[in-house]
Amino acid sequence: MTYRIFHMQASGNCWKPRVALHQLGHAFELIDVDIMTGETRTEAYLAMNPNGRVPLLQLPDGRYLAESNAMLIHLAEGTPLMPEDAYDRALAFQWMFFEQYSHEPYIAVARYWRHLEGKEPPEAVPGQIEERGNAALAVMDGRLAASPFFAGDAYSIADIALYAYTHVADEGGFSLEPYPHVRAWLERVEATPRFVGMDWRPD
Amino acid sequence: MTYRIFHMQASGNCWKPRVALHQLGHAFELIDVDIMTGETRTEAYLAMNPNGRVPLLQLPDGRYLAESNAMLIHLAEGTPLMPEDAYDRALAFQWMFFEQYSHEPYIAVARYWRHLEGKEPPEAVPGQIEERGNAALAVMDGRLAASPFFAGDAYSIADIALYAYTHVADEGGFSLEPYPHVRAWLERVEATPRFVGMDWRPD
Numbered sequence: 340m341t342y343r344i345f346h347m348q349a350s351g352n353c354w355k356p357r358v359a360l361h362q363l364g365h366a367f368e369l370i371d372v373d374i375m376t377g378e379t380r381t382e383a384y385l386a387m388n389p390n391g392r393v394p395l396l397q398l399p400d401g402r403y404l405a406e407s408n409a410m411l412i413h414l415a416e417g418t419p420l421m422p423e424d425a426y427d428r429a430l431a432f433q434w435m436f437f438e439q440y441s442h443e444p445y446i447a448v449a450r451y452w453r454h455l456e457g458k459e460p461p462e463a464v465p466g467q468i469e470e471r472g473n474a475a476l477a478v479m480d481g482r483l484a485a486s487p488f489f490a491g492d493a494y495s496i497a498d499i500a501l502y503a504y505t506h507v508a509d510e511g512g513f514s515l516e517p518y519p520h521v522r523a524w525l526e527r528v529e530a531t532p533r534f535v536g537m538d539w540r541p542d
Numbered sequence: 543m544t545y546r547i548f549h550m551q552a553s554g555n556c557w558k559p560r561v562a563l564h565q566l567g568h569a570f571e572l573i574d575v576d577i578m579t580g581e582t583r584t585e586a587y588l589a590m591n592p593n594g595r596v597p598l599l600q601l602p603d604g605r606y607l608a609e610s611n612a613m614l615i616h617l618a619e620g621t622p623l624m625p626e627d628a629y630d631r632a633l634a635f636q637w638m639f640f641e642q643y644s645h646e647p648y649i650a651v652a653r654y655w656r657h658l659e660g661k662e663p664p665e666a667v668p669g670q671i672e673e674r675g676n677a678a679l680a681v682m683d684g685r686l687a688a689s690p691f692f693a694g695d696a697y698s699i700a701d702i703a704l705y706a707y708t709h710v711a712d713e714g715g716f717s718l719e720p721y722p723h724v725r726a727w728l729e730r731v732e733a734t735p736r737f738v739g740m741d742w743r744p745d
Contacts, residue, residue, distance in 0.1 A: 389681050389684050389685070390640060390644060390681050398629070402629060404629075404632050404633070404636055405636050405640070406635070406636040406639035406640060406643075407639075408635070408639050409632055409633075409635035409636040409638075409639050410632075412632070412635050413628070413631075413632035413635065416628065425616070425619065426601070426605060426607075428616075428619075429607050429612055429613075429615070429616035430607070430612075432609070432611070432612035432615050432616065433607055433608050433609040433612040435612075435639075436609035436610075436611050436612050436638075436639075436642055437593060437608070437609060439639055439642050439643045440609075440642045440643070440646075440647075441593060443643075444643075444647065460666075461666035461667055462666050463663075463664035463665050463666040464664055478592050478593050481592050482592070
């Protein structure tokens with residue numbers, strides 16, 4: 340058996356294991372799951388992933404793994420996508436948790452509502468999504484002013500995690516114009532060997 | 543130099559590196575930082591952690607590491623707190639990202655507002671915090687019905703990550719009464735060697 344990803348093509352979180360598997364030279368199959376029509380909430384799906392989300396990775400031995408950033412760490416272990424130095428590795432993890440806690444809930448959620456649902460995102464505190472999303476982009480810009488990639492001198496899974504929704508931030512209503520280091524880094528990521536974008540699928 | 547943690551005693555995220563360092567037998571110093579009075583937003587603090595959050599770990603070599611779960615992974619590498627088996631390790635990461643994305647934003651945020659601020663949490667969709675927090679607890683209860691600890695048979699950093707706010711879920715208005723496997727697991731965590739709770743500080 341090979342790797343399988345239960346995914347939605349337009350999801351940045353689902354792009355992460357696609358690009359990592361491709362850059363690492365692994366073949367894989369895609370199973371399309373439409374979160375908009377409740378396909379992650381069926382009994383059969385919840386038996387595979389009780390948290391009811393995509394992506395879900397099925398390993399060659401048949402076992403399942405949820406959480407896109409956990410997939411990246413698992414796939415990268417012992418490969419050039421994982422920093423060798425212990426501190427650089429810790430920084431990769433730091434930026435991956437930053438992505439899920441301080442970036443995705445604003446930038447990806449705004450994109451979900453505006454781009455996929457065609458509605459304004461519900462907000463408890465008006466303006467908070469814009470403020471916190473821009474705060475995350477500013478923190479990224481500061482890091483990238485000092486380092487070519489998030490975990491140091493080399494491209495790693497931390498860059499994959501943060502590229503996912505940053506490169507489509509405009510679809511959530513965020514401009515990257517104030518963040519020149521972020522824009523230059525997007526180009527560096529896209530220039531890495533065997534890079535594939537969000538629309539790509541294996542044959 | 544030893545480890546230093548910039549922390550707030552009452553924060554579950556800050557408890558994570560305290561208990562891990564203690565269980566691993568490392569000495570460390572605590573520097574109290576009051577998030578309620580803006581101490582994470584000063585120029586001096588932002589120079590150490592541009593994302594302006596606690597905890598912040600200073601390593602013995604003087605370098606800084608943010609994100610509580612990244613600290614746990616870094617500290618646990620090569621110790622019994624990190625599963626040896628590659629799949630169990632991937633599950634530990636899976637549950638740690640689950641904690642930061644599907645658990646903390648509801649259970650810890652509710653506790654922050656109700657317990658620390660003494661106010662009801664602002665909500666874009668009324669009832670969403672209660673619904674999503676309980677969904678996270680139900681997913682945990684399902685896992686713990688099948689396994690004594692989150693990453694398998696042994697206590698790991700995934701248990702530390704999820705214990706942090708689960709054991710004070712009542713302070714956020716969540717009852718653990720419907721989750722017997724979660725309640726039994728809290729006791730298993732508390733019975734691990736050199737376990738210390740949220741109020742503990744080194745001499």
